[in-house]
Amino acid sequence: MRLMMKRNFLILVISGIFLLSVFALAITLLTPEVTADTQAVSAANQLYQVGNYEDAQRIYEQLISQGVEDSTVYYNLGNTYFRQGDLGRAVLNFQRASQLNPRDPDIRANLELARTMADVPFTSTAPGPLSTLAEMTSRWLTLNETAILALAIWFLACFLFLSLRLLDGGKVRRILRYGAIVALLILALIGLSLGSRIFTESTQHNGVVVAPVVAVSSEPGEQFATDFSLSSGTEVSLVETRGNWARLAVPGDAIEGWIPLNSVETVAGGLLTRDTLL
Incomplete structure (x- = not known):
């Protein structure tokens, strides 16, 4: 009996390590690899500080053309356009920055300011449950963060169900069972949110x-x-x-x-x- 418990515990440990390794690999694959050149960003920031917005704009756009996907670069680019009176491209780049970092208060504030200065009506995207759910989650999580969260909950649910099969004990099994049910419910909600985001971004x-x-x-x-x-x-x-x-x-x-x-x-x-x- 004790030998079986040790074996089951070892299986759980190995399974946990495996799931964590796969999860870490998934995070690596979902994280952009192209990072902004710090020297170029610093040079652009200095140009912006002295009021040379046009040259700062060119450096930020060059970084983006090289494949950099950085909310700070898009935010700073939006600021250069805003200072030059190009409100359309200011709104555009603040929107792009917001997609990469939706929780940043400065990005939100400048986007709203640019919208106000442009004096054009802004209305949320098309109605419907999928669009509404996608918009709600996009205010707090990027698409990659939603996918990573879904993976994390899925791995947790798998680990809990595996533990249910391998561990004995009435109280422990009840806790694991309730935990697995809660994890499945959360997974369903996040999965629906992820699916709505993918569908909305591919069709709208x-x-x-x-x-x-x-x-x-x-x-x-x-x-x-x-x-x-x-x-x-x-x-x-x-x-x-x-x-x-x-x-x-x-x-x-x-x-x-x-x-x-x-x-x-x-x-x-x-x-x-x-x-x-x-």
Whole structure:
């Protein structure tokens, strides 16, 4: 009996080490490897401090073009655009910074300030339970953090169920059983949140108008009638592209129309192209 308990305990220890190792590997794979050059960031920060916003902007954009995904770089880039009066690209880069670090109070504050200064209506994305759940979690967790949390709870649930099979004892088994049930419920909630985030980000393409003012046409082409216009900083949902035109919708408003591709950029990154929404 004692020998069996020792064997079961050893199995649990080995299993725990294995699960922790897999979890550590998953965290490594989900963490971006490209880090910002500290010297370049320092140089850009110094340029910003002395009011040379244009040169600071170029350094930050160069870092991003090299594959750097850093909320601080996007935040600082947004500040350079804000100082230069380009509110559209300020909102855009504060949005990108927020996606990488949604809990940062400075990013939130500057995003709201840029929206206020742009004086354009901001409405949450399309309604629906999946979109609502995705938006709620995106305010506190990045997509990678949500995936890591889901993995952690899954590993914990596996360990608890394995412990139930290997350990004896009425009180211990009851505690493990309740713990496993709670872990499964939390896993279901986080899994639903993760799935809604992936579905929303793959089907809804958010963008920001970066042209000072852009006329919205009823059809793709300059020869068609202009229905209304949008100002720099307006946040939109991108529906489709056709040639050098993009069809957009303004969240919260039952209005759609077409604008030139080069007048809007996607929050996911970069100018909108013909292949962006495919």
